[in-house]
Amino acid sequence: MSKGKQGLLFDEGGSSAVKPKAPARKKKAPQTKKSASTRTKAAPRSKKAPGPAPSAESMSKKQREISVSEFFAKNRHLLGFDNPAKALLTTIKELVDNSLDAADEARIPAEVDITIDQISEDRFRVTCTDNGPGIVPKNVPLVFGKLLYGSKFHRLKMSRGQQGIGVSAAGMYGLLTTGHAIRVISRTAKNKPANRFEIAIDTQKNHPAVKKQDEIEWDRPHGTSVEIELEASYRKGHHSVDNYIRQISLANPHATLRYRAPDRANDMDLTVYAGVTNELPPETAEIQPHPYGVELGVLMQMLRETKARTVQNFFHTEFSRVSNKVAGDIAKLARVPANRKPAKVDRKEAEALHKAIPQTKIMAPPTDCIAPIGEELLEKALTSIHPAEFITATTRRPVVYRGNPFLVETAIAYGGAELSADDAAIVYRYANRVPLQYQHGACAISKAVAATDWKKYGLQQPKGSVPVGPMVLMVHIASVWVPFTSESKEAIAHYPEIIKEIKLGLQDCGRKLGAHVRRKRRDADEEKKRSYITKYIPHVATALQEILELSDKDRERTVVTLTDVLERSRKM
Amino acid sequence: MAKAKKAAKKTSAKKSVRKIARKRAPQGEKRIHATDEETMDQIDSTAKRIYDTIHKSGRPDLKLPIRSLSNVSYDPKRGYLEIGNQNKVRTLSVNTVKNFAQTLRMMSLSKELISNNDFATKREAYYISKNWEEAKFDEQPESDTVMDDIEALFSVEAVNREQLRFYPEEHGGSVSGPLVVIDQDNTGRVARIDCSSFGSGAYSVPTSVEALQFETNADFILLIETGGMFQRLQSHRFWERMNCILVEMGGVPTRAVRRFVRRLADEERIPVYAFVDCDPYGIANIYRTIKVGSGSSAHINKFFCVPSARFLGVTPQDIIDYELPTHKLTDVDIKRAKDALKNDPFFKSHPAWKKAIEQLVKMGVRAEQQALAKWGLNYVIDEYLPQKLEHPDKFLP
Numbered sequence: 001m002s003k004g005k006q007g008l009l010f011d012e013g014g015s016s017a018v019k020p021k022a023p024a025r026k027k028k029a030p031q032t033k034k035s036a037s038t039r040t041k042a043a044p045r046s047k048k049a050p051g052p053a054p055s056a057e058s059m060s061k062k063q064r065e066i067s068v069s070e071f072f073a074k075n076r077h078l079l080g081f082d083n084p085a086k087a088l089l090t091t092i093k094e095l096v097d098n099s100l101d102a103a104d105e106a107r108i109p110a111e112v113d114i115t116i117d118q119i120s121e122d123r124f125r126v127t128c129t130d131n132g133p134g135i136v137p138k139n140v141p142l143v144f145g146k147l148l149y150g151s152k153f154h155r156l157k158m159s160r161g162q163q164g165i166g167v168s169a170a171g172m173y174g175l176l177t178t179g180h181a182i183r184v185i186s187r188t189a190k191n192k193p194a195n196r197f198e199i200a201i202d203t204q205k206n207h208p209a210v211k212k213q214d215e216i217e218w219d220r221p222h223g224t225s226v227e228i229e230l231e232a233s234y235r236k237g238h239h240s241v242d243n244y245i246r247q248i249s250l251a252n253p254h255a256t257l258r259y260r261a262p263d264r265a266n267d268m269d270l271t272v273y274a275g276v277t278n279e280l281p282p283e284t285a286e287i288q289p290h291p292y293g294v295e296l297g298v299l300m301q302m303l304r305e306t307k308a309r310t311v312q313n314f315f316h317t318e319f320s321r322v323s324n325k326v327a328g329d330i331a332k333l334a335r336v337p338a339n340r341k342p343a344k345v346d347r348k349e350a351e352a353l354h355k356a357i358p359q360t361k362i363m364a365p366p367t368d369c370i371a372p373i374g375e376e377l378l379e380k381a382l383t384s385i386h387p388a389e390f391i392t393a394t395t396r397r398p399v400v401y402r403g404n405p406f407l408v409e410t411a412i413a414y415g416g417a418e419l420s421a422d423d424a425a426i427v428y429r430y431a432n433r434v435p436l437q438y439q440h441g442a443c444a445i446s447k448a449v450a451a452t453d454w455k456k457y458g459l460q461q462p463k464g465s466v467p468v469g470p471m472v473l474m475v476h477i478a479s480v481w482v483p484f485t486s487e488s489k490e491a492i493a494h495y496p497e498i499i500k501e502i503k504l505g506l507q508d509c510g511r512k513l514g515a516h517v518r519r520k521r522r523d524a525d526e527e528k529k530r531s532y533i534t535k536y537i538p539h540v541a542t543a544l545q546e547i548l549e550l551s552d553k554d555r556e557r558t559v560v561t562l563t564d565v566l567e568r569s570r571k572m
Numbered sequence: 573m574a575k576a577k578k579a580a581k582k583t584s585a586k587k588s589v590r591k592i593a594r595k596r597a598p599q600g601e602k603r604i605h606a607t608d609e610e611t612m613d614q615i616d617s618t619a620k621r622i623y624d625t626i627h628k629s630g631r632p633d634l635k636l637p638i639r640s641l642s643n644v645s646y647d648p649k650r651g652y653l654e655i656g657n658q659n660k661v662r663t664l665s666v667n668t669v670k671n672f673a674q675t676l677r678m679m680s681l682s683k684e685l686i687s688n689n690d691f692a693t694k695r696e697a698y699y700i701s702k703n704w705e706e707a708k709f710d711e712q713p714e715s716d717t718v719m720d721d722i723e724a725l726f727s728v729e730a731v732n733r734e735q736l737r738f739y740p741e742e743h744g745g746s747v748s749g750p751l752v753v754i755d756q757d758n759t760g761r762v763a764r765i766d767c768s769s770f771g772s773g774a775y776s777v778p779t780s781v782e783a784l785q786f787e788t789n790a791d792f793i794l795l796i797e798t799g800g801m802f803q804r805l806q807s808h809r810f811w812e813r814m815n816c817i818l819v820e821m822g823g824v825p826t827r828a829v830r831r832f833v834r835r836l837a838d839e840e841r842i843p844v845y846a847f848v849d850c851d852p853y854g855i856a857n858i859y860r861t862i863k864v865g866s867g868s869s870a871h872i873n874k875f876f877c878v879p880s881a882r883f884l885g886v887t888p889q890d891i892i893d894y895e896l897p898t899h900k901l902t903d904v905d906i907k908r909a910k911d912a913l914k915n916d917p918f919f920k921s922h923p924a925w926k927k928a929i930e931q932l933v934k935m936g937v938r939a940e941q942q943a944l945a946k947w948g949l950n951y952v953i954d955e956y957l958p959q960k961l962e963h964p965d966k967f968l969p
């Protein structure tokens with residue numbers, strides 16, 4: 001429902017750098033005299049171009065449908081394919097997201113193998129193989145060869161993917177840059193054959209073009225393997241694929257990831273992130289929208305389309321957490337007869353109903369639609385990745401933004417040899433267990449981190465930015481519908497409810513961290529004082545020996561007695 | 573031998589130095605400083621007390637008088653800023669053990685210097701501490717503070733830093749005029765120094781002045797703030813013309829200069845006049861310190877100030893009377909002036925000073941002593957000083 005806005009895929013200008021193909025868009029660059037004059041001749045700016053003026057008729061000839069895939073072929077940056085390094089990361093992200101989603105939904109402990117092979121300087125082959133439920137053969141072409149095709153868009157359920165673009169966009173990027181079709185092997189059960197596909201995409205029609213399909217022998221009883229060849233570049237560092245996969249394992253402690261980077265010597269040289277738990281994330285239910293935050297337009301559309309016979313029944317059946325009584329209360333408060341036919345509700349009445357919703361006490365959405373990672377597992381996973389001296393995590397209770405339940409989890413790993421005390425904290429952002437790598441400046445998480453007062457917890461913090469200290473900050477937002485700022489799913493929109501929850505979570509972790517930092521300082525102080533005793537007492541005794549001409553024995557006796565006296569006074 | 577009355581009248585040059593019999597210190601004055609024996613006794617008994625307390629399983633302490641303007645009182649009859657009886661007791665604890673170690677080691681060093689009849693400059697003492705491993709001082713101000721602490725600790729017994737054998741780095745000021753200083757160096761050789769025979773130079777006050785003896789028939793001592801003004805008066809043999817001793821202070825005078833002038837004034841009974849810039853620093857810092865001492869060294873003021881000194885000028889009224897060129901008072905100046913009016917027991921007990929400082933603040937300007945050059949380079953010699961010296965009774969207290 002509130003997907004409405006999310007569904008409008010194209011109204012958002014890409015904020016990422018665009019490499020426009022069309023020179024018309026380019027800013028006017030300083031021109032040579034010659035070209036300037038020819039230009040003036042050809043098209044005087046303020047005057048009409050020669051020839052007949054375009055008419056509605058002539059223009060109508062140029063007006064035609066733009067296929068979605070065509071659009072994206074031109075605007076690949078909208079999906080996170082703006083440069084070769086990012087393209088590699090995005091491709092892996094889409095593949096792994098899908099594998100984990102599928103396995104989780106089928107209640108299979110996920111095992112995902114990711115390999116990257118370098119074929120030439122700027123060409124790579126990415127393979128992602130999972131032990132998920134597989135895809136029925138007839139759907140495979142559509143899943144991989146058609147944009148805006150998927151199982152997750154038309155529902156409110158927590159999952160990594162939600163738009164139905166991801167993997168087909170990656171496939172299209174590969175096809176556009178290398179000419180190689182996407183290769184898929186999938187098998188749904190042991191007693192079913194495995195099918196192999198090669199799928200290209202007809203960008204004009206946004207339709208899959210199956211180039212090859214056959215049955216093959218496959219050593220896996222079920223699962224899916226996807227292979228994409230693409231133009232890319234492999235880098236190390238913060239935005240690296242290596243780092244990314246490490247971060248995935250952190251938010252998916254139940255999954256096992258095996259990863260082979262392109263620079264590895266042989267096939268057996270894998271980085272393995274074994275799951276730290278055998279328990280699957282709790283199964284999440286699909287839910288109906290919650291009334292809080294439903295937009296008026298959406299409400300009116302729902303009233304028109306509902307099968308319910310009465311307004312009261314409409315609220316009860318179409319929304320989550322609305323009992324018959326609550327539905328009646330809403331109608332009463334809005335002064336709309338509870339038995340009015342939904343289709344008969346006019347604009348004014350709809351407005352009244354819409355206003356009545358926030359004034360009615362309605363239970364928070366069910367929590368079983370969101371599966372938090374959980375404090376214990378977060379701490380465990382964080383420990384396995386960052387062996388820090390202090391680790392804490394907080395899982396907040398689910399709340400609602402615009403009728404969508406969401407919850408926030410925060411965790412901090414502090415101290416230890418790996419982390420530098422002089423650098424800004426490393427912030428890991430997650431949405432539905434998926435790490436967000438780019439656009440941190442535009443993300444609600446970064447904003448909430450900077451808006452939290454870390455000085456209270458004994459950390460340094462330059463005004464309006466991330467705190468400084470040896471630490472990793474992790475923030476996870478889980479929701480049935482994560483409000484991203486764009487289709488590339490890189491940053492979370494700045495909803496006040498979301499920012500508030502993140503801050504509360506960070507504050508909770510911050511308080512625990514603050515206690516630790518203070519304790520540590522106190523201990524260091526203690527230690528320093530203790531060393532003071534051993535350092536300076538001998539000097540007191542030496543000076544007394546010199547002045548009073550004491551024997552060495554007397555001096556030693558003084559050291560012992562004075563040490564004793566001070567130790568005792570310290571304990572008081 | 574009171575010569576004060578003569579001072580104002582003297583205008584003609586006089587024979588500069590007349591040898592006269594060495595005078596004794598005025599009777600009845602309390603002992604000025606402890607003997608070496610007494611100083612070592614102080615060190616020993618303090619160490620013994622600490623040692624005994626430790627072995628009775630107690631925590632020893634040191635009682636230090638608080639050294640600041642807030643713990644001084646001023647009685648014009650006594651003539652100096654007197655230390656009050658507020659003490660801070662420093663008990664040996666984990667937090668103070670480093671300071672205790674350093675204080676005791678410094679006392680031990682002092683004892684060693686005395687028994688060897690040697691001394692260490694403050695800087696040398698700082699370097700000696702580098703042998704004390706963890707107890708060494710990182711910066712000299714730290715060792716200076718410990719010295720001051722010991723001095724304050726023993727101040728009741730009249731033990732000064734010099735008796736502890738720690739000497740300051742700075743030189744005393746310059747002196748010239750009808751004065752013979754009888755000095756004795758470490759080898760025991762006696763020297764007679766005629767302060768009128770330094771040509772264009774001057775005699776320089778040594779760091780330790782306690783053993784000096786004087787011969788003079790000067791009528792007064794003129795303390796001069798700046799080297800430039802001293803230079804002018806000295807090279808024009810002003811001291812000869814007025815039969816006076818010129819002392820250059822170079823800002824706030826060192827302990828040695830203050831003690832030198834004090835002894836000279838007391839023992840030879842010569843009046844002392846101060847000639848400084850007319851600004852809050854010249855008045856509230858330089859003059860006040862000469863006259864009654866300072867807050868931070870209140871434990872030694874008794875011996876290190878010149879209560880008989882009077883303020884010749886430049887006064888705020890002089891700025892008007894002599895139409896002197898001025899500068900605006902800075903914020904710091906104004907704060908210093910207000911501070912003097914509000915917190916300084918010396919100024920508070922002299923209405924004449926209160927009036928003068930208030931006048932200065934109201935005028936909002938200051939004038940340097942060298943501003944008199946506006947009327948000619950030697951105006952100060954020919955007009956200003958002689959005119960002022962006609963009426964020493966009108967000098968500010």
Ligand SMILES: Nc1ncnc2c1ncn2[C@@H]1O[C@H](COP(=O)(O)OP(=O)(O)OP(=O)(O)O)[C@@H](O)[C@H]1O
Nearest residue numbers: 098102143150151152161162163164165166167224
């Ligand atoms: N490895 C897989 N195993 C099983 N089903 C899969 C797998 N990969 C994709 N699918 C199915 O294909 C659909 C389309 O995937 P796609 O990545 O294009 O979109 P999405 O995951 O729904 O949303 P998003 O665009 O946000 O990634 C998914 O909704 C899912 O049903």
Ligand SMILES: [Mg+2]
Nearest residue numbers: 098161166167
């Ligand atoms: Mg997907």
